Amino acid sequence: MTKLSPETILQHACIGVMGLDNNGIIQYINPRAQELLVCDTHNGISLDTIAPQIWKQVKTLIQQGMNEQAIHIQGPRGGIEMVVSPVDKKAKTSSDNFNGVVCFLRSHEKFESSAWQYPTIKEMHLQFQSLLDHSYYGIYIIDGNGIVLRVNDVAAGLIGMTKEEMVGMPIGELAEKGIVDQALSPAILKSKKPLTRPLYVVKSNKYIMASGMPIFDKKGDIRFVVVIEHDMTIVKELRDQLKHARQVADTIKNELSDRNLLELKSHEVIADSPAMNQLLTVLLKLAKMDASNILITGESGTGKGFLSKFVHQNGSRKDKPFISINCAALPDMLLEAELFGYEKGAFTGASNTGKAGLFELANNGTIFLDEIGDMPFPIQAKLLKCLDDGEIRRLGGTKSIKVDCIVIAATNHNLEKQVQQKKFRQDLYFRLNIFPVHIPPLRERREDILKICDFYLKRYNKAYNQxxxxxxxxxxxxxxxxxxxxxxxxxxxxxxxxxxxxxxxxxxxxxxxxxxxxxxxxxxxxxxAPPASKGLNEEILAFEREKLTQALNHCTSTRILADYLGVSQSTVVRKLKRHGLSVE
Ligand SMILES: Nc1ncnc2c1ncn2[C@@H]1O[C@H](COP(=O)(O)OP(=O)(O)OP(=O)(O)O)[C@@H](O)[C@H]1O
Missing domain, CATH: 1.10.8.60 (Helicase, Ruva Protein; domain 3)
Structure with missing residues (x-):
């Protein structure tokens, strides 16, 4: 049997073997190592002269006092795995103790093909592939030049391509060719920063949320970028459906409030004209908002009192009291006592138990101050204080009482003019005029006439069986x-x-x-009013006086008198004053 010498074995070894002393002088190099390093160098030559980059790395290992270690180097014909093993293994801490190193070289190509045979590598690869293939998310990896290295089925499916079509393609082409609406990976390569963007894939009609993370090498260059994509199409669809549902809900809500309006109108408030419909919408809004300090202006009989009730009935306080007072109907002292109440003995004739005022009675509800323009000046100051502080003090009382009510005031006077004429406090005017509402006279909304006629004709026909x-x-x-x-x-x-x-x-x-x-x-x-001759005026006044005097025989209050004569209470009060008459 032929005996194989170590030399013969090394000459025929399929891996490269090279021995170096501590200075990098080649002590031995076998043919396979020469082939990998592309040199026909003989012993005694420095590795530095034939492969300076490789020597640099080996030298670092020697200086660090390394243990056996594998490094990957770039040889003239491709990647090489080189296991560097110190000759004197006992001495690991200093290069002085080494007797040089032995290097075992293997081409990456060979190494890779055999590496796949290792169970751990096989296992790792399987796990990685499973991760990619079974991920709920789309995943792809590109290199530093934007070339797709790997892609899973989900990512390819989201783009509407196959894996095979995608691997090797420059990722920038997706946006360039209009497959997606904007580029993500090229932006990451440019900015070198992680980035998340919503993308729309024109080809597959999908909405994607894509996040890319750059991975850097030691030099700080991008080695690759990992992109994870999430299909947002269903989310987008759900969002669209939600948006649509909201729109439908809004429409229904509006329709309902229109219906509410119609309902209310059909019961009591008659309005056909655009002006009145708009006004009712505003009042309804104010009611829903629990708005206070509403000033309703308009000529006598336009419905100021009527619409103030409409506001109350449509607000959250509809089950609480609605208190109405005509500020023109009472003498100063009495009006003050009515509004704010009094303590016993506050004035001559005051009840000896005292009395709560209308503000107290209207607590949590609404107080309607009709004919506010006729409110005497001193009471205006007290009202202002009440509006400012939300509390009142009874006549003759010492303690303040908290009140919380919606205040609606009405007048057929021009309050601004009254402010100029110093008949009405400016500060009170500003306080009351937070939500001004003007009811147009009937002659300016003739569309309403027919409807109102119809409504009241039906009502009175029914009431009087006609x-x-x-x-x-x-x-x-x-x-x-x-x-x-x-x-x-x-x-x-x-x-x-x-x-x-x-x-x-x-x-x-x-x-x-x-x-x-x-x-x-x-x-x-x-x-x-049209100018009339003096004679006619006098005649009218006489007629008015006679009518009033007659009516006073049947009526016990200005309210009843107003109903009897078919005019408003404030008109009655004004006319009684003018003729020096009063209700007994
Ligand atoms: N839009 C309307 N639909 C039905 N009835 C209405 C409408 N507007 C007013 N009315 C009726 O007209 C009458 C007068 O309304 P209201 O007393 O509210 O008027 P006003 O403006 O307060 O008058 P004044 O300033 O003289 O006190 C009420 O009987 C009311 O029912």
Missing amino acids: KKRFSEKCIEQLQGYHFPGNVRELKNIIKNAVVIKENNVLDTVLPPGKNKAVPISPPCEETA
Whole structure:
């Protein structure tokens, strides 16, 4: 049997073997090592001269007093794995103790093919591949030049391509070719920072949330970028559905509030004109917002008191008290006592138990201050304090009482003018005028006339068991009339006709002399009344006085008197004052 010498074995070894002394002088190099390093060097030559980069690494290991260690180096023909093993293993801490090193060299190519045979590597690879293949997320890896190295099925599916099509392609092409709406990985390569972006894949019609993380080498260059993608299409669909559902809900809500409005209108508040519909919408909003300090202006009979109740009934305090007071109807002292209450013995005639004021009674509810413009100046100051502090003090009382109520004030006066004339406090005006609302006179919203006529005709027909209806001529007259007394006047005209007229067809309902259409009528402010001769004025005043005196025989309060005469309470109070009359 032929004996193989160590030399022969090394000459035929399939791995490279090289022995170096501590200075890098090659003591031995076998043919395979020469092949890998591409040199036909003989012993005695420095490794530094043939492969300076490799020597640099080996030298570092020697200087560090290394143990056996594998390093990966770049040889002239590709990557090489080199296991560097010190000759004197006992001495590990200093290069002085080494007797040189032995290097075992193997090409990466060979090493890789055999590495796959190692169970641990096989296992690791399997785990990595499973991770990629079974991930819920799309994952791909690109190198520092943006070339796709690996991609899983999910990522390829999200883009609408196969894995094979994607591997090796420059990732920038996805955006360049319009497959996705914007680039992520090229931006990461440029900024060298992690980045997350929503992408839309035009090709597959998918919405993706993609996050990329750059991985750096020791020099700080990007070695590769790992991108993880999440399919957001379902989320987007759900969001769209939610948005749609919200829109539907909003529409329903609006429809409901419109219906509420209609419902309310159909019960009591009649409005057909755009102006009134808009006004009701505003009032409804104020009611829902629990807004206080609403100032309703408008001519007498336009519905100021009526709409203040509408606000109360549509607010959160609808089950709490609604207290109304006409500020023009009482003398100063009495008005103050009514509004703020009094303690026993506060004034002559005061009840000896004292009395709560209307503000106290309206607590948690609404107080409606009608004819606020007629409120005496000294009481205005007290009201202002009450609005500012949210508390009142009874007449003759010493302690403050907290009150919380919605305040709605109304007037048919021009309050601004009254402020200029120093008849109304400016600070109170500002305080009350936070939500100003103006009700237009009926003649400026003629669309409402017919509806109001219909509504009250039905109501009074039912109440008085009648079957009256308007003739066309009558409707024309009503629509042409300028209604200085506004809705109140119209309501009274209809009531009168239903009760008094014999014929079921109402041919004319307007009082004599008023049944001619007035084209565009002037406002009904007292100041705007047509000038009359002195004689006529006197006649009217005398007639008024007589009517009032007669009515006073039947009526015990200004409210009853107002109802009896078909005018507002404030008008009655004003006229009584003018004639020096009073209710007993
Ligand atoms: N939009 C409306 N729909 C139905 N009825 C209405 C409407 N507006 C007002 N009215 C009726 O008209 C009458 C007068 O309304 P209201 O007393 O509220 O007027 P006002 O503006 O407060 O008058 P004044 O300033 O003289 O006190 C009430 O009987 C009310 O029912």
